[in-house]
Amino acid sequence: MFRKLVEKWFLNEDDKIADILKEESIFVLVIGGSASGKNYIFEKNFKNIELIDNDQITKELSGGDFEKARKLISKATAIANKRLEKAFQEHRSVGQVSTGSNQKGVENKLIKAKSYAMKTALILIDADVKKAIKRNKERAQAGKQGLIPEWKVQKTNENARETYNNLKKLDVVDYKLVIKN
Numbered sequence: 577m578f579r580k581l582v583e584k585w586f587l588n589e590d591d592k593i594a595d596i597l598k599e600e601s602i603f604v605l606v607i608g609g610s611a612s613g614k615n616y617i618f619e620k621n622f623k624n625i626e627l628i629d630n631d632q633i634t635k636e637l638s639g640g641d642f643e644k645a646r647k648l649i650s651k652a653t654a655i656a657n658k659r660l661e662k663a664f665q666e667h668r669s670v671g672q673v674s675t676g677s678n679q680k681g682v683e684n685k686l687i688k689a690k691s692y693a694m695k696t697a698l699i700l701i702d703a704d705v706k707k708a709i710k711r712n713k714e715r716a717q718a719g720k721q722g723l724i725p726e727w728k729v730q731k732t733n734e735n736a737r738e739t740y741n742n743l744k745k746l747d748v749v750d751y752k753l754v755i756k757n
Contacts, residue, residue: 601667602750603660603689607676607740608701609733610724611712613757614673617701625671626663630656631721660685664692675732676700676739686748697751700740705730707757 604625608614618627634652638644656672663670676682686696708729716723744752 600695601693602669602695602697603664603686604669604671604697604699605682605685606671606673606699606701607682607736608673608703608757609675609705609708609731609736610729611708611715612701612703612733612736613708613711614701617699617755617757618671618673622671625669627671627673628656628659628663629673631673661688664689664694667692667694676736677732679735679739679742682739683743683746683748686743686746690748695750696748697753698740698743698749699752700736700754701757702737702754703733703757705733708733 602625604618604622606614606618615627615629615631630649630652633655634648637648637652637655660670660672672685674682682698686698689696709726712724712726712729715721740752740754743749
């Protein structure tokens with residue numbers, strides 16, 4: 577069913593998706609390495625689900641200062657986790673994007689969502705590392721974010737795949753999907 581749900585999102589049949597989301601609450605966790613296109617995929621295909629974005633929270637806290645932002649990641653994560661918990665308590669469909677580098681953290685979010693009787697979806701954005709490195713450079717040159725070292729882009733993409741493969745078989749994942757980007 578989830579694949580069909582996602583296919584409908586890709587076909588932009590927003591009215592049908594809105595009806596489905598009224599019937600069940602879902603936590604959509606999109607993981608992928610740095611510059612894999614997580615936010616792009618989420619914003620394009622999950623418009624009817626609120627996104628709690630750690631990067632956006634960090635940007636707001638830092639006023640867009642990339643150096644200051646690095647020191648505020650923990651604070652932004654705490655704020656995001658409180659917002660997620662509130663959404664779970666209210667049984668609101670919600671999504672989050674993450675590199676998935678912290679496998680235990682990803683698993684804990686899925687477990688927390690299930691504890692509130694939420695459906696869960698784990699989506700891996702599987703990007704070609706060369707494309708991700710190119711995107712990373714383009715975003716940095718455009719002033720949208722700081723430049724992430726190439727080794728880190730590669731490592732986070734590898735970690736996302738590993739996290740997905742380790743967690744997809746757990747009973748806390750209702751729906752799973754890999755999207756090539």
